[in-house]
Each structure stands twice: as structure tokens, then as C-alpha cells.
Amino acid sequence: MKRISSDEVKKVAQLARLELNESEINQHAEQLEKILEYIKQLEKINTEDIPCTTRAIEVVNVLRKDEKKNYENSEEILDLAPSRENKFFKVPKIINE
Known part of the structure; x- marks a missing residue:
């Protein structure tokens, strides 16, 4: 039994x-x-006792602490x-007062 018609494929395309x-x-x-x-x-598949998750494996932050x-x-x-201006980087103004 075909559920996807060629018209539907054409529409998605x-x-x-x-x-x-x-x-x-x-x-x-097909x-x-x-x-x-x-x-x-x-x-x-019975997933009733399976907790919801967004990833298959746990993701851990591997970055070092900023010092x-x-x-x-x-x-x-x-x-x-x-x-530059004195001991500072000088950048273009981006906020209007």
C-alpha cells in the first residue's frame, strides 16, 4: 500500500x-x-520506563577554568x-546615545 504520492514528493521538492x-x-x-x-x-517499542533525553551520551564540558x-x-x-588610545584598544562606536 503506497502512502506517499508523487504529488506529495513534488510538493516537498x-x-x-x-x-x-x-x-x-x-x-x-520509495x-x-x-x-x-x-x-x-x-x-x-515500549519506551514507557525510558527517561526522556536529548543525547545518547552525556556531554561534559572539557574546557579549562578561565584564569x-x-x-x-x-x-x-x-x-x-x-x-588604540593610551593603554586600550580603540574600537568603532556601535551604540548611539
Whole structure:
């Protein structure tokens, strides 16, 4: 039983701005059918006792803690800036008062 029509594939292709020939339309219809069949299989699985999650594995922040460090030669860094004023970087104003 075919649930995905060629018109539906054409509509999705149009929304995605894809140009498909008839062979590609039929191929995508078959692939979408297989995807829907797989989803039907997944719907049969009992997940009642499975907690909701957004990831399969736990993600851990591996960044180091920021630490303030004094740089001995600040003039060297300031000289690399396109513009500076005294001991500060000078940047274009972006907020109007």
C-alpha cells in the first residue's frame, strides 16, 4: 500500500527548491515509504520506563577554568591593534546615545 504520492514528493521538492525528474520522484517516494515503515516499527517499542533525553551520551564540558594572567609586554599586543588610545584598544562606536 503506497502512502506517499508523487504529488506529495513534488510538493516537498518544490518547498525545498529541488528540481526532480520522474525517476527521482519515484525513488524519493520509495525511500520515504521505507522511512515511514521504519517509524511504524519504532512506534511499537515500549519506551514507557525510558527517561526522556536529548543525547545518547552525556556531554561534559572539557574546557579549562578561565584564569586571569598579567601579560608583561602589553605594548606588544597593543601595537598589533588597528587603533588604540593610551593603554586600550580603540574600537568603532556601535551604540548611539
